[in-house]
Amino acid sequence: MSAPNPVPPSRTPLEERLLTLIGDNGPISVGDFMADALSHPQHGYYATQDPFGRGGDFTTAPEISQLFGELVGAWLVDAWQTIGAPSLFNLVELGPGRGTLMADILRVGKVRPAFLEAAKVYMVDNSGRLRLRQQRTLDGVHDAITWVDGLEAVPAAPTLLVANEFFDCLPIRQFVRTAEDSDTPWRERLVGRDDAGGAPRLCFTLSDQAYGHRRGMPAGAIPESIFEECAAGLEIIRALATRFEEHKGRALIIDYGHGRAGYGDTFQAVKRHDYWHPLASPGLADITAHVDFAALARAGRDANTRVDGPVRQGPFLDRLGLKPRLDALCTQTDEETKALLTSGADRLAAPEAMGDLFKVMALSSPGLPEPPGFS
Ligand SMILES: C[S@@+](CC[C@H](N)C(=O)[O-])C[C@H]1O[C@@H](n2cnc3c(N)ncnc32)[C@H](O)[C@@H]1O
8 A cells, every 4th residue: 555645635524524513612532533434424434435345445354255254153153162052142243344254154153053043143333334234245144133333232141242343443542742851741632623724624733631641551652652542442342341251251353453552653544445644535534543452451351351362363363274274165166266265365364464464362251261263
């Protein structure tokens, strides 16, 4: 991908709305901007765009290869056995996109009919447009599928959960280290309005309010270092930990991000597989931030849940049997499909593709053993 493009000349409806709002009330946090840009019910990215695939803006692992969903499906069947093969459990997906991953999981689930019979599927998505897409993908695939806005709407019961490229969509706050020599040298990075030079534009600015050390900040900050916090992600981890204390459960979280806390600006926008300026055209481009797995893992452990990983996606999939599954599929098919399956597996696991950048972390009820794929 190339460097961010300049801010394009025409404004989106959401940009107009935000410029008015900021003009009236002052700058907003990066997180509020991100939440609106992605999830505004009329103008947000997931309400207005079809993001996936070649003609879209990005491609996710389940859209690249069925191998991904099949290995995740086998992992979930194993998890169901590990939690005691309950005769009723919640099978939850956070942010299911086109529904491809869940379709692959349910196909693999057929190897254990009792798993499928016990599974009440919950699809957590706040995009009406993508819900319709998921309903089309899963039409006739499983009897018990319910769509909900949030995890809190999923009933109390044993729960298995998967989230692929979901946590990177959650709003973050950014804090910038100033050169001030004080106990409160940090300022929050905000989205403001630049009225200089003709047409008003969205721009980055800093809060007047000063902040001290924030939880999770490592040593070594220098002026202009940026620290990112994702409160919504931590809240979900804590909610899962509470759920897993009351009823047995396991969760698999897969996303791009870092396993160790650090400094850097990962707030980014992508349109048509190319980087965009993150404030350009809100509602038209996908906006994400790298997931701070160190912070998620700490929140899980602090809340008394078992945490495994994060580990890199490549080794994780290899340990789950990516190669033998690829070989098995390749023996049953023609040369063209073989080439597609092989290049898909490479993209998922090769270090220079998704294998290193993407990380995998599991949460489990206290007392459960290590899940497959982590060592
Ligand atoms: C990048 S897509 C991931 C798609 C899918 N997991 C995959 O692997 O193909 C993000 C998904 O999360 C949903 N989403 C984003 N923010 C959300 C939120 N705050 N609450 C619920 N769903 C959200 C989007 O509608 C979309 O389905």
